[in-house]
Amino acid sequence: MPCEGEQKLRDEVTLADEPAVRALVAATGMFNSEEIDIAAELVRTRALEGAECGYEFVVEDGPEGLVGYACWGRVEGTRNSYDLYWIAVASDRQGRGCGRRLLAAAEARIATAGGGTLWLDTAGRDDYRPTRAFYRACGYEEQARLRDFYSPGDDKVIFARRIAAA
DSSP: OOSSSSOEEESOOOTTHHHHHHHHHHHTSOSOHHHHHHHHHHHHHHHHHGGGGOOEEEEEEETTEEEEEEEEEEOTTSSSEEEEEEEEEOGGGTTTTHHHHHHHHHHHHHHHTTOEEEEEEEEOSGGGHHHHHHHHHTTOEEEEEEEEEEETTEEEEEEEEEEOOO
């Protein structure tokens, strides 16, 4: 099923989204239990503290519930740098434009806020090769690679893209 059409985007998360995000992130098979807990905690923090917490979200819902989401925030102490903390799409929706739609929505919100550089990092393992290809296809360039960052043989790969002000 494609991502266009029935789905809708929203900018707010609620406490009811926490278990859905936890389940979605776990179901991808890409994240460990600590990372899954972090993803859920960011939803909880935003739901309880609002925009003051610094985490921004865009969520895509389909008829059956949450399809994917992105979470980002401005890097404190910088003039216009942002970190993409999370982007995750249901496994059965990957490769159908959902990730691009979520990333484009986050970029549009950064552009509206005055633009800046969106930084993201991902794993260097072989199973993350499609993820790195996705970021490159979306216009992100590799900026650095930190050897053995996550674990021996698992580099941290840092990408960035400049987002012009709207």
